[in-house]
Amino acid sequence: MRSPDASLTGDDGFLETEDRGLTYPWGARTPEVGELIAIADGIGWVRIPMPGSLGHINCWVIDDAPSGALTIVDSGIRLPDCRAAWEALFAGPLEGRKVTRLIATHMHPDHIGLMGWLAERDGAPLHMTRQEWLTAKFVIADVQEAVPAAVLDFRRAAGWTEEQVAESAKEGWGRLRHVIHHMPHGYVRMEEGEILPLGDGQSWRVVVGSGHSPEHACLYNEAANILISGDQILPKISSNVSLGASEPMANPLGDWLASIDKLLGVLPEDVLVLPAHGEPFRGAHERLKALKTEHLERLDALVVHCAEAPRTAVDCFPILFNRVIGDSHRGLATGEALAHLRYLEVAGRVTSAMRDGVTWWQVA
Secondary structure (H helix, E strand, C coil): CCCCCHHHHHHCCCCCCCCCCCCCCCCCCCCCCCCCCCECCCCEEEEEEECCCCCEEEEEEEEEEECCCCCEEEEECCCHHHHHHHHHHHHCCCCCCCCEEEECCCHHHHHHHCCHHHHHCCCCCEEEEECCCHHHHHHHHCCCCCCCCHHHHHHHCCCCCCHHHHHHHCCCCCCCHHCCCCCCCCCEEEECCCCCCCCCCEEEEEECCCCCCCCCCEEECCCEEHHHHHCCCCCCCCCCCCCCCCCCCHHHHHHHHHHHHHHHHHHCCCCCECCCCCCECHHHHHHHHHHHHHHHHHHHHHHHHHCCCCCCCCHHHHHCCCCCCCCCHHHHHHHHHHHHHHHHHCCEEEEEEEECEEEEEEEE
């Protein structure tokens, strides 16, 4: 089944990734549907199944008070299997427990798709950073009968054929609303550096990253040496970093690399990372350095590629990706390729020129 969630296929291993140097305290052990695995005192790990190659999202349950109240971090998509997994949890290890706080690390549908449903269940407020909340509301509301002409021009400029552009236009615009339950009208804003008192006497600091999404919130419990990383640090796959038609002059890869440097300065080497996809691991510094190195190596390879001849974004796919890019991944691969080319343009290493509606990239 093709995933209905763009962020899922965006984390689908376009880039080869290196996870040497990591250790997995739970090995290959993962929660079954309806099961909660204790990670530390008051911190539980649940796994929500989803379609697509990832097959799951990890969500985190924190005992929020001696009264038995709970905080839930991230939710899964608005799909029957995802909702059934939560219902199994509420009939099992979470039976009789009231959810009093919801936290979304960022706005992608696998992280917020069921937040509205969970909020309705117990009346729990939803906590997000402002840019993630506003972007989510925009994406949900941006429903049009036809794909905007600017988006089709953006695809054409990246090197799509007219047949590919025409076929993509048939998919419509605003489909993500179908996998996101109606969001609460209001939210509670989280900010960089804010301390959240979650659990019995525990404090979690909000650490914001960017590049994969606008204002991605990680949660760092310094006393327990645990980081809930969302998609900002994943153990075996590289999160999608894309340039899109809505902000074509942005530099998301620059934001992503800056966030890696920031996290290297904030986190200790032995922090236990609780990622949205994959298994809990130690070795955050090794992983962050590997992610940075992989992107920098591909940037250098792109410069060589563009020195041989002017290239479109599509022409750069073989340099960046370890797979043949088909129809279902072309949009995300285009966004990733453009993010790398745009980074090089900002750095003064390549230039771009539009000819007959197509953007060509060459060395400066």
